[in-house]
Amino acid sequence: xxxxxxxxxVTGAGTGIGQGVALMLAERGAKVALGYHSSDEGAKDTLxxxxxxxxxxxxxxxxxxxxxxxxxxxxxxAERFGGLGILVNNAALQxxxxxxxxxDTYDRQINVNLKGYWQCIQAVVxxxxxxxxxxxxxxxxxxxxxxxxFDTVYAMTKGAIKMLTRESAIELAKYGxxxxxxxxxxxxxxxxxxxxxxxxxxxxxxxxxxxxxRDLRWKFPLGRVGLPSDVASLVCYIxxxxxxxxxxxxxxxxxxxxLL
Amino acid sequence: MRLQGKVVFVTDADGPSGRAIMLRLAxxxxxxxxxxxxxxxxxxxxxxxxxxxxxDALVVSADLRRSSEAAxxxxxxxxxxxxxxxxxxxxxxxxxxxxxTGEESVFADVMDWNAKTAxxxxxxxxxxxxxxxKGSIVFVSSIHAEKPTxxxxxxxxxxxxxxxxxxxxxxxxxxxxxxxxxxEFGPVEGVDSVFRSxxxxxxxxxxxxxxxxxLGTHEDLAELVLYLAxxxxxxxNGADIRMDGGFLMHYLDFxxxxxxxxxxxx
Numbered sequence: 001x002x003x004x005x006x007x008x009x010v011t012g013a014g015t016g017i018g019q020g021v022a023l024m025l026a027e028r029g030a031k032v033a034l035g036y037h038s039s040d041e042g043a044k045d046t047l048x049x050x051x052x053x054x055x056x057x058x059x060x061x062x063x064x065x066x067x068x069x070x071x072x073x074x075x076x077x078a079e080r081f082g083g084l085g086i087l088v089n090n091a092a093l094q095x096x097x098x099x100x101x102x103x104d105t106y107d108r109q110i111n112v113n114l115k116g117y118w119q120c121i122q123a124v125v126x127x128x129x130x131x132x133x134x135x136x137x138x139x140x141x142x143x144x145x146x147x148x149x150f151d152t153v154y155a156m157t158k159g160a161i162k163m164l165t166r167e168s169a170i171e172l173a174k175y176g177x178x179x180x181x182x183x184x185x186x187x188x189x190x191x192x193x194x195x196x197x198x199x200x201x202x203x204x205x206x207x208x209x210x211x212x213x214r215d216l217r218w219k220f221p222l223g224r225v226g227l228p229s230d231v232a233s234l235v236c237y238i239x240x241x242x243x244x245x246x247x248x249x250x251x252x253x254x255x256x257x258x259l260l
Numbered sequence: 261m262r263l264q265g266k267v268v269f270v271t272d273a274d275g276p277s278g279r280a281i282m283l284r285l286a287x288x289x290x291x292x293x294x295x296x297x298x299x300x301x302x303x304x305x306x307x308x309x310x311x312x313x314x315x316d317a318l319v320v321s322a323d324l325r326r327s328s329e330a331a332x333x334x335x336x337x338x339x340x341x342x343x344x345x346x347x348x349x350x351x352x353x354x355x356x357x358x359x360x361t362g363e364e365s366v367f368a369d370v371m372d373w374n375a376k377t378a379x380x381x382x383x384x385x386x387x388x389x390x391x392x393x394k395g396s397i398v399f400v401s402s403i404h405a406e407k408p409t410x411x412x413x414x415x416x417x418x419x420x421x422x423x424x425x426x427x428x429x430x431x432x433x434x435x436x437x438x439x440x441x442x443x444e445f446g447p448v449e450g451v452d453s454v455f456r457s458x459x460x461x462x463x464x465x466x467x468x469x470x471x472x473x474x475l476g477t478h479e480d481l482a483e484l485v486l487y488l489a490x491x492x493x494x495x496x497n498g499a500d501i502r503m504d505g506g507f508l509m510h511y512l513d514f515x516x517x518x519x520x521x522x523x524x525x526x
Contacts (some may be wrong), residue, residue, distance in 0.1 A: 067364060098432060099383055099386065099428070099429070099432050099433075100383075101379070101383075102327065103325075103326060103327050103376075103380070106376060106379060106380075107376075110371060110375075110376075114371075114417065114421075115364070115367060115368075115371075118359065118362075118367065118413070118417075119364070121359060122359070122360065122361075122362070125360050143424070144420075144424065146427070147424065147427040147428040147430070147431045147432075147498075148428065149428070149431050149432065152379070152425060152428040152429070152432070153379065155424040155425070155427070155428050156375065156379065156421035156422075156424045156425050156428075157421065158424065159405075159420040159421050159422075159423050159424030159425075160371075160375070160417035160418065160420045160421040160424075161417075161420075162420050163404070163405070163406075163408065163413065163416040163417045163419065163420035164359075164413055164417050164420075166407075166408040166416070167359055167408045167409065167410070167412075167413035167416055167417070168359045168413065169408075170408055170410055170459050170460065171358060171359045171360060171410070171413070171459055172359065172360065248408075
């Protein structure tokens, strides 16, 4: 499934899921604009790895809470690579305040996680319209359905992204743009974008499982948590030409753990 | 008297849902903290009826997008009525806004009005309910927490946010004996003009799409609010109850029941 000739913009490309997604898009032949804000070391690392693969990428710094910076980011990408067909909305804040957000941290989180997703969509639509092709993938979370119990406003933004995805899907369909969401469960993001193949389970869960003499499938039916590459391969599929009829969907990607 | 001795906080008394809810709850013995942007002027007739029913009502005007304002009126209620036992959040604002061309200010307005007030109120009231280890929170939401409108993504996103807020609160406050539920309310008369869309056909022939061909009213809504507020609903927590007469169950336009002759076809 080649993405040769496509141009992608990935926000939050300096860490975890964003880095994994950017790497795989490049591996499949897409030119990738790496959006980042605070993780400039990580973003440079992503760029270096893509260049090692023989891929093409560029760094674009932008705060997705600020519209003008978003617009500049999209423009820079489109000018450098000659258009923009794929957007991966991924940059998000998780503040772990549970129910204790004050009014300002509430605003901050809404502005990045929700308004930022919307305004990135707004910014790329003109370039997608031009070519009559667009694939927008919103990285959400299983917490769009199930409470987090550690960050109320984070869950609110993920519940809202589900509806942003559905609304965008029906509104932008006429331009040949599809909009879908991925709802990842636990994803190991500690080691940035590392291409790991070994099953991984958080140490505390592994410990509890040992104590209780349980198989790890007690928490994760497939015996491991997810990796950025798991999200990346689904993004690449959605971004491909094979998914013309897929829009407005929210795909849970959690190895089955929500079913338990 | 299913709410005898209970204090109920209704966040928007001026809208059609607020009017129906205050009358129904007052009739069941509740004391009311009523937030009214008009300072009670728009609901003078309802307030009169509430008082005739013998219910105590404290009318306030607070901007519930701000925590300090929520705290201020809850303090007033503590003094005048006693601690709030039930929160009914029914802020609801629909403003058209397109994904492609929408203005940031409209987005912020709709999100703040529908979702931030919900968070601010749930947090402020929730903390106080924790102290008493009991309470009920009811979010009056909309079927658009699941179904896109095709005319205001900010509206449906705000309702999607409230849906998750209710679930979070059900877990976090649930540990303190507080129940939190949401109502996804469906079509009432005239809703087709509120949600007029160039994209979605949802409200075309909407009267036919309710299987029985009969629309709901805000009195129906008030009945469910009353149930969720009362102790009879003691095991309901974290639920989102779709109350739409089966409207969202229609698929395309097949096999719809036509309204009765007197029912007023669209």
